[in-house]
Amino acid sequence: MTTAPTAPPARRTTPSIAATEWLAAGGVVAVGVAVAMDPAGIEDGPIICPFRLLTGLPCPGCGLTRSWVYAVHGWWGDSFASHPFGLPLLAFVLVVAGLSIARRVRRRAPISIDALLGSTVAKVVLAGWLGWALVRLVLAF
Template sequence: MSVLEPVRPRHDGRSRPHAALGVGLASALLLALLLPTGRIESGPVLCPFRLMTGLPCPACGLTRAWVYTAHGDVGSAFTAHPVGPLVLALAVLTFGWLVATKMRGAYPTWLRRLSLMTALLTLGVGLVRLAVLL
């Protein structure tokens, strides 16, 4: 091997899922900042569950909650989805971790547990909302 030959980093495959997650989170966060709050209430219904049943799924309202939170309207965010601001905070925390580790580090146990608790809380709130409607 020559001194001038570039050293190619070995990839163990871990960075690809992290990179995909990072791009997805960055896109969602940017979208929440760019969407005007006045247009999110009058847009089309995109949720497949709601389109088929007419009932909200456990995640219905999260997009609106993210947009409201990103624009500083936390009261409307909690009205759109009670867990929305928490999910957004978790997304920001996860994105920050991905950037800090350059998308190569192992997903820490505390962040994995926090993500699981947030997902279960979102599901629980969604099921309570659904039960109230039925």
């Protein structure tokens, strides 16, 4: 009498971390750093943007750190003045972080970064951001 081969016992594997979850984690760390910084002294800090150090001109992201620091401390006007896309980006990061946590807890598939960045809304926002950065760059001359 032969017995049928038995399947090996099922192993529980930890799901890998998706790109959106890394993005969300990095964003949450950045928010934590913004909370720890003092908005009263943020304008006096060193220039850390490599593009600005090399050229003296602002890159599309210049001002985002200041914008987030002002935003998390409730200085909305200063946040917008530092970078008009800072508040929407901060909201986006927090929403993605919340959704990523909720999906992980419910054992659902993570949000696709391709779906996030490939959407029409994302493309319009990116085009607006780059257009604004180009105008700011031209006005810097």
